[in-house]
Amino acid sequence: MEERHRSLYRIVQSMKPMTVRQVFYQATVAGVVDKSEAGYSKVQTDLVTMRRVGNLPYGWLADNTRWQRKPETFVSIQQALEQTAKFYRKALWAGAAAYVEIWLEKDALSGVVFPITSQYDVPLMVSRGYASLSFLHSAAEYIGSLDAPTFIYHLGDYDPSGVNAGEKIEETLREFAPRANISFQRIAVTQEQIKGWALPSRPTKQSDSRAKGFSETSVELDAIPPDALRELVRASVEIHLPADQLEKLQIAEQSERDILSSWVQKAGEGSSPRMP
Template identity: 70%
Template sequence: MTVYQASHIKRSRSTKAEIEERRQALFDIVAEMKPMTVRQVFYQATVRGIVEKSEAGYAKVQTDLVHMRRTGEMPYYWLADNTRWQRKPRSYDSIEEALNDTARLYRKALWHDVDAYCEIWLEKDALSGVVYPITSLYDVPLMVSRGYASLSFLHSSAECINDLDVPVFIYHLGDFDPSGVNAGEKIEETLKELAPEADIVFERIAVTPEQIETWNLPTRPTKASDTRAKNFGAISVELDAIAPDDLRDLVESAINEHLPQDQLEILKIAEEEERKQLKIFAGKRT
């Protein structure tokens, strides 16, 4: 039997030039796809061969992104983090300031005359900052379930949709793994139970097996410890593996299925005119 001795060769550290090259590559990824989460940057870096798909690779990305933000090489707002936030009421120094702020944020009710109601449900809080620019633009509620949604959260949502007299379209985005898929199924089941009068159409739009194949998404072994893993399959994929632009496109396409584009343009014009009127009114008070 051949006995192999332990190797005395230690893996060399990255050179300064290699680190700079890696950081430039990470910068290019974020510049193209912002806003992103750190984990999304890591997945995009692995598919491009910039770092290895391991905890060590993730640590490199995390360290590099911290360095680039602290040195001013990368704007902080390019990376989204909605897991930490502050509660504080909005306050103003004057009525004029309040009116100007109202004018800036004024939005017309985009869905008032649309024969549909739409919600986007997202499994991961950290990704809410990635898709919120789209849901905000189209005045669509973004519901962050954090995996299995609590009964209180589901009850609150069901109360809002139970009395609607239009079809309710709910689009869910979550991990492709036993728990992620089952969490979406439980949301659908519970909402239909708690809002029996609502006409609910529930659709999982990410992650799907077709997307895994089409986009060649990075996979990981399905956790054997998951009690639902028995008939699921050998591979799982995190929602973070989908490129941010593709994630936003999925959300926008789902919303646009129900929103007439000609009406959207008319509303934008009306909204801008009414915003101008608010600004004029604010100016008259100064």
């Protein structure tokens, strides 16, 4: 068991943040556990034990399926201004020639790819399989209001339901925003990735009404290594940005954040802040 714990630690350390299911798939690839329910149970139990005894940082595992709603409040105007200065972000895509969204089938994986979508100021749309009509209508309304072309990149399981869910998203968005210029591309999981990366598979559920004519094997999105998943998202976004645009924006952003911080300091000292 100690050797298994060491192996799991190395996997998570090199690919964090990961979901428990992603750890399981990488553990099967490395031969740490069998690709079975018993193997998944071992990984799940081991990760709980390792975190509880302090051998694995809690923050290395992502879980965005459970969350709370609470308004952000402050003890003073000073604190509110300090928070504004600290988290100030410039709009990376203001005036850009394209609008980009990343659509993700699984809520559990949102914590894995959000560091990239957040860095590039791109919306992460979590559909949870088949997206609701209300969610699609809201998304289409915004897309339809834009002058720039929209590029949507979808990540989902390679199984009858996962593939069909992506097709339904594209179909419904085009229906609700008929005049919008929409480019829709499935970037994971693809047949090329399954073969090229030797991704762990499972038999396709024949009980699924969409299984007829589909491949005998299916592959979960979780089977793609987290770093590869994040790189897919990064590469898809970067092709729509001019070279060095992010770096230039971050420099300007830091400069403006410093200006905001100086205003906060002056306000705290009782001085009247002036525009630079």
